[in-house]
Amino acid sequence: MSQTAKDGMCEETTGVLFSHRCDRFSVQTCVRCDKALCQDHGLPAADGIACTSCLKREQQGVRQDDTDSRTRRNDYDNDPYFYGPRWYPGYGRRSRHDSADDSASSGDSEAADPNDFTEGDATSLRVEGDSAFETDMGES
Amino acid sequence: MSVPRQPDAAASHQDSADFSTGRAASRWLIYALGGGMGHLTRGLALARRAARDGATVQVVSNSRFAQRLLNSGVFSFDPSVAAHLSSSGTSTENSGPNRWQPLIHLEPGIELIAIPPDLVKEAVSRTVRRIIGESAQFDVLVVDTFPRGLAGELTELLPSCPATKVLVHRDLSPDYVTWAGLETFIDHYDLVLVPGEDAPLSGVSRAQRTAPWFLCDTSELLAPAAAREALGISTGIESPGQTQLELPVVVVVGTGKPVESLSAAVAADELSRRLVGQATVRFASFDNVALDRAGSLGCSPWPLLVTLRGVDLLIGAGGYNTVHEARATSTPLVATAQPRLYDRQDRRLHPGEMAQSWNHALDLAVLHIEGMVSRPRAEIGQLSLGIDAACRAILNL
Numbered sequence: 001m002s003q004t005a006k007d008g009m010c011e012e013t014t015g016v017l018f019s020h021r022c023d024r025f026s027v028q029t030c031v032r033c034d035k036a037l038c039q040d041h042g043l044p045a046a047d048g049i050a051c052t053s054c055l056k057r058e059q060q061g062v063r064q065d066d067t068d069s070r071t072r073r074n075d076y077d078n079d080p081y082f083y084g085p086r087w088y089p090g091y092g093r094r095s096r097h098d099s100a101d102d103s104a105s106s107g108d109s110e111a112a113d114p115n116d117f118t119e120g121d122a123t124s125l126r127v128e129g130d131s132a133f134e135t136d137m138g139e140s
Numbered sequence: 141m142s143v144p145r146q147p148d149a150a151a152s153h154q155d156s157a158d159f160s161t162g163r164a165a166s167r168w169l170i171y172a173l174g175g176g177m178g179h180l181t182r183g184l185a186l187a188r189r190a191a192r193d194g195a196t197v198q199v200v201s202n203s204r205f206a207q208r209l210l211n212s213g214v215f216s217f218d219p220s221v222a223a224h225l226s227s228s229g230t231s232t233e234n235s236g237p238n239r240w241q242p243l244i245h246l247e248p249g250i251e252l253i254a255i256p257p258d259l260v261k262e263a264v265s266r267t268v269r270r271i272i273g274e275s276a277q278f279d280v281l282v283v284d285t286f287p288r289g290l291a292g293e294l295t296e297l298l299p300s301c302p303a304t305k306v307l308v309h310r311d312l313s314p315d316y317v318t319w320a321g322l323e324t325f326i327d328h329y330d331l332v333l334v335p336g337e338d339a340p341l342s343g344v345s346r347a348q349r350t351a352p353w354f355l356c357d358t359s360e361l362l363a364p365a366a367a368r369e370a371l372g373i374s375t376g377i378e379s380p381g382q383t384q385l386e387l388p389v390v391v392v393v394g395t396g397k398p399v400e401s402l403s404a405a406v407a408a409d410e411l412s413r414r415l416v417g418q419a420t421v422r423f424a425s426f427d428n429v430a431l432d433r434a435g436s437l438g439c440s441p442w443p444l445l446v447t448l449r450g451v452d453l454l455i456g457a458g459g460y461n462t463v464h465e466a467r468a469t470s471t472p473l474v475a476t477a478q479p480r481l482y483d484r485q486d487r488r489l490h491p492g493e494m495a496q497s498w499n500h501a502l503d504l505a506v507l508h509i510e511g512m513v514s515r516p517r518a519e520i521g522q523l524s525l526g527i528d529a530a531c532r533a534i535l536n537l
Contacts, residue, residue, distance in 0.1 A: 008410055009499070023497040025406035027433070039399040132481055133316050134292040137202060137264050138175040138257065138397070139481040140285075140459075 010038035012051055030054055166279040168197040169272065169303070173255070173264070173290040176396050177205055177426075178460045178483075181443065182284055182308060182335065184246065185355045189527045190280075191247040193535070198251045198278070200271055202264060202290070205426050206254035212240040212442070216248040239431060239440040243370060243447070244360055265293035272297055280534060284308040285482070287322050287329065298328045304537050306331045309339045309347065310460055313482050317341065330537055333530050336464055337488060348533050351526035352464040355443050358523045361469070367450025371422045372439045387420045388509055393444065393456030394425030394434075396478055400457060401430035407455070407498045408437050411505055419452070419509045445469070449517070453508055455501055458485030463493070470518040474504045 010022035012035065026036035031048035042049040045058075132139075168190050172183030180201045187197040255267050268289065272281075281303040288295050298305065307329040317323065317340045326332060326341055334342040336352030362370060368389060392408035394401035408423035415421055423434035424444050431438040441447050445461075448454070448469040456462045458477040466473035473493045477485035486494070495501035 008406065023499060025403055025410065025498060027402055027406055039402055133319055134288065134290065135261055136481060137173075137259060137261060137290060138204070139290075140174040140176045140178055140396075140483055 009036065010041055011035045012037055012041035012053065166195050167277060168195050168280040168282060169278040170197060170199045171268070171281065171283045171286075171289070171294075172199055172201045172203075173268070174201075174285060175203065175257075176459065177203060178310075179203065179284045180206060180209070181355050181461050182310075182353050183282075184250070184252075185353045185527050186282060186308075186530060187250045188247055188355070189524070189531045190534075191249040193531060194249075195280075196249045196251075198253055198271075200253045200255065200268070202255035202257055202259065204257035206252060207256070208238050208240055208426060209442070210252050210254050211238055212242050214242045214244065214246050214442075215250065215252060216246070239428065239438075240426060241370065241439065241441045243362070243441055244356060244443065261291045265289075265291045268293050269297060272301070278303050280304045280306065282306045282308060282534075283329075285310045285312065287325055288320055292320075295325070304331075304534070305329045306333060306534055306537075309334050309341055311337055311339050311484050311488065312341075313484060314340050316482055331533060333533060335526055335530065337460070348529075350529040350533070352460075352468065353526045353530065354445060354465065354468065354523040356445050356523060358520050360446055361449050361520065361523075362446050364450040367447040370439075370441045370447050371424070371450060373420055373422065373450075387418065388452035388512055389450055390415065390419045390421045390453045390455065390505060390509065391444070391447075391451045392421065392423050393454065393462055394423060394427055394430045395459060395462065396457050398427060398429060400478055401425050401427035402433055403498055404456070405430040405433040405438070407502060408434050411455070411502050412437055414502065414506055415509055449520075452512065453505060455505055458489045458494070459483070460488070463488050466493075468523055469520050472508060474501050474508070476501055 008025050010024050010026045012022050022038055022041060024038035024040070027039055028037050028042045028049050029035065030037055030042065030051040031045065032050050032054045035051050035053075037049070037051055041052055043052060043055055044050075045055060050058075168187070170183040170187055172179040174180075180199070180203045183199045183201065187199050190197050253271060255264060259267065268291070281301055283289070283294065283306070285308060286294075287307055289297075305328060307326065309332050312322075322341060326344060330346065332341065332344055332347040334347055334349045336350065341347065342349065361367075371389065371391065373389060390411065392404050392411060394404035394408075404425065405423055408421055412421040421437060422439055423431070423437040424439055424441065425431055425434070426440050426442070431440065445465045448465060448471045451471050453474065454462070454466045454471050455474045456476075458475045460483070462475065463473065465471075474495050475485075475489055475493050476495050476498060477489055479485075495504050
């Protein structure tokens with residue numbers, strides 16, 4: 001068991017300019033790689049809860065097998081966690097239906113993308129963008 | 141679509157009570173929509189004070205805890221006769237046992253209307269329009285925090301509402317103030333109450349600042365021993381001749397969003413291991429998933445405020461109630477600022493209170509306990525000052 005797993009911390013990496021470990025406590029483990037995960041870094045998969053890294057690798061495997069980019073099947077198309085070039089190659093920078101000839105799709109999950117921005121490196125604790133105002137009924 | 145509400149238990153209350161000024165008892169509607177417990181708690185605080193003055197008050201909330209509070213026995217009504225609104229079924233908040241431990245009872249004349257927490261914007265708007273339409277006879281409309289309503293639904297309702305309109309102006313994101321045009325929209329309100337902290341529109345001419353608002357008065361706070369018992373801590377001497385060493389009490393608060401409550405439960409568990417033999421750690425929450433995770437550390441006293449005389453260190457988030465309740469009772473606080481769409485928790489916290497993460501919070505807690513010196517707590521002032529001033533301001537309109 002890794003040190004972070006023994007410490008009860010999430011082992012997923014996150015970040016914008018550079019990767020760093022998630023600073024939240026782990027509440028579950030990845031069914032595929034046994035990584036300790038916080039609530040946000042574990043997502044439902046067919047075989048249980050999987051980490052975002054394993055799911056990203058799975059998506060890249062599906063994409064390589066799919067000859068028609070327009071019929072690409074992605075169960076996590078609507079998951080905000082996968083928005084952004086870091087997790088969805090080409091998204092936000094080119095049409096998502098372009099063929100993915102992108103260094104970010106090489107499978108290197110540690111590649112930094114200066115245009116991407118995840119919550120791990122956000123300097124503001126406030127949600128950016130006005131589209132969320134008067135939309136989320138659970139906000140305060 | 142009906143909403144869960146109490147039967148009108150206030151009719152006799154309304155008939156018998158008059159204000160000290162000789163005015164007939166008035167009817168208030170308090171709009172306290174928003175996540176968590178903050179809006180609901182402030183709404184109930186104002187409702188209690190108004191009800192003591194003879195008003196009948198309806199509090200509307202879509203908090204995920206409102207339905208549980210409705211069924212907790214604190215209201216002067218029989219919950220079995222309340223009509224329940226069907227929801228989409230995705231909310232798990234009302235599943236499982238109700239572990240609420242009420243430590244106060246609310247005054248007659250207060251009615252809670254609990255809108256299901258999983259209703260989307262359009263459904264919330266329709267429900268609010270219907271509630272306000274059904275309650276067209278109210279004299280005072282109090283809106284907590286969201287001048288246009290949580291879903292923007294008050295933009296149509298407010299201009300034609302004949303009631304006295306009062307805004308409770310807690311901190312708001314300046315981005316939202318600009319986006320929603322609140323600097324002009326606020327003119328629809330007759331009074332802007334600023335309860336104990338700075339806020340973007342607190343400088344408008346119709347704004348009145350008060351001390352922070354609390355659900356309870358000082359007289360309702362439990363003595364330390366009773367407070368510890370309410371937190372599930374045994375303080376009795378177990379056998380003749382045994383001296384019970386009373387350890388400091390650390391309470392980790394699980395509020396806010398479900399994932400935040402769960403993180404707090406995990407933190408409480410970790411802290412309990414780090415402070416074994418040095419402190420007693422408890423986890424206070426109303427979130428059943430988080431309480432399950434905390435196991436034997438969990439408790440659900442409501443409101444937690446009444447137990448703070450028995451708490452030596454409070455660990456939580458930077459929400460309005462946690463922060464102001466800790467400060468008012470001189471309870472040391474370590475808090476992490478949680479991201480919110482409207483509330484700027486990082487601005488509310490003082491540097492000495494703020495932890496950068498849960499891990500940092502635990503480190504600070506350990507340092508605090510290890511360096512703690514036993515000394516008398518500062519005397520707690522009159523907690524009702526803010527809410528008294530608020531009600532006076534409303535009645536003087």
